[in-house]
Amino acid sequence: MEKRRVVITGMGTVNPLGNTVSDSWAAVQAGTCGIGPITRYDTSSMKVKLAGEVKDLDIDALLGRREARKMDRFTQLALIAADEAMNASGLARELERPDRCGVIFSSGIGGFETVGDAHQRGCSRGWDSVSPFMIPMIISNMAAGHMAIRYGLRGMCSCVVTACAGGTNAIGDAFRHIRDGYAEVMLCGGAEAAVVPLAMGGFTAMKALCESTDPLRASIPFDAERSGFVMGEGAGALVLEEYEHARARGARICAEVVGYGANCDAHHITAPVPGGAGGAACMALALADAGLEPEAVDYINAHGTSTPLNDACETAAIHTVFKDHVQRLMVSSTKSMTGHLLGAAGAVEAIFTALALEEGFVPATIGYQVPDPACDLDIVPNQGRRSEIKIALSNSLGFGGHNAAIALKKWEG
Known part of the structure; x- marks a missing residue:
């Protein structure tokens, strides 16, 4: 069978540079450093003081407080990015075959914040006291599952877990899924929220993180003085679409995946x-x-x-x-x-x-x-x-x- 062309018709992101694609890209063009002192927890007893945190994001306003409380932060960030991507795509979901639309969305370590919080609660109050939402909050596939539910996408729904390669694997796998004829539309990408003490302590112990306190000399790829990576958090979501399908509905195309x-x-x-x-x-x-x-x-x-x-x-x-x-x-x-x-x-x-x-x-x-x-x-x-x-x-x-x-x-x- 002839391979079909695949294009990007929607994008969304939340990351240390901005909470939308346009704001993030403006910051990239300006050469902005999104790294700074950690504000999400007290670092006084820890070696690593810097991270790339998402800033000024009103999650409750965007997702609703009741729903947001049932999600780990990585899923919250994923859904906010996905909403932007789906809206940008202009896809009229009611006109699509839901079984020909799917999700492949990655997370390297899933709900690490929830793991830490649940462990503290279990230690202090007993293990049967943990939240009934704990398990669906921590598992890495839950962002993908929430997306499928939220948008009614009934085709393939999967989570790639390949550490730091996961986001790219998710896009590549979605690209192949469309190219080889299994779907017309795929929502794909990745999300992570690991700026939490347990995760940061683990990466520090393995000597992976930079311990500099200068944001401008911390994440310095290819520099001779580089000494480790700086943890960041955020999400990126892309809508991939078969080219003829996108053209037929007059979609705006951002780029082609080849x-x-x-x-x-x-x-x-x-x-x-x-x-x-x-x-x-x-x-x-x-x-x-x-x-x-x-x-x-x-x-x-x-x-x-x-x-x-x-x-x-x-x-x-x-x-x-x-x-x-x-x-x-x-x-x-x-x-x-x-x-x-x-x-x-x-x-x-x-x-x-x-x-x-x-x-x-x-x-x-x-x-x-x-x-x-x-x-x-x-x-x-x-x-x-x-x-x-x-x-x-x-x-x-x-x-x-x-x-x-x-x-x-x-x-x-």
Whole structure:
């Protein structure tokens, strides 16, 4: 069967830079740092003081207090982003076949805030005293389930759990689901809300997080002084649609999804394989899936976490795939502005990548000061760049060796 074309017709996000797509993109263009001192809990006894928090979001007003209380924060953020994406798509759901519309939505660790709160309550009041909503609040698939219920989407409904690669895997899997004829519309993306003491303590113990107290020198991908990632929270949601279906209803198209690669290092539970062989193979898979040569790519939104191993290995992977074309390739990490959103990262970064194509603006890697010979790429340092790019990749590389990459194409009608 001929492969069908897949386009993006709606996007929504809540993240440390803004609570809508337009506000977030304006902050990206301005090179804003969304990282700051943690306000959600007392950090006085903890080593890590900074995070990328969602700011000034009235969740009760957007979702209703009664409903919001039955959801963990990651699901709340997911639904707010999904509402924006669905509204932006202009999809008239009453005219759709609900069994041909589905959801693939990721979360890396699900309802961690609820886990911590329930444990404290159980310890103090007894284990049978925990909320009857605890289990449906903590499980990672619940954001996807709420979306299907909220919008009446009765096709495939799934949750990808591949750590930091999850958001990109969700988009790629949704892309294939439509391309191969199983659906016309898929709502996809990822959400995370792990700025909570238990999660932050765990990541601190494994030496993954930056302990700087300077927001401008904390999440510094590709910089020689990088020392770990900064935790972020948020959600990104995208409506993917079969092209002829979108065209028939006169939908506004943001970008086209043209390729997807997914594989595994099969090497280590947290460290990438030396030399970035897995990431290189994953990008090559995405290009082959799209029928593109490496020279066609203008920009990569890198995984770029600001950890010593990731940034050097991802740089090596890019050199492996793009060879001499690296000299003409722009590569930046928007995690320098948002921090690392774990399972939501790939979704939010896909939105930024689609907007980069649509508006001809390549985001910067902000906070860059000290060059690292192991990261010898054009990382678009400190200031974004106007450039009419046509093809872009977005990379996500997760604990467990999970790698995912999607290829997006500028929509030119």
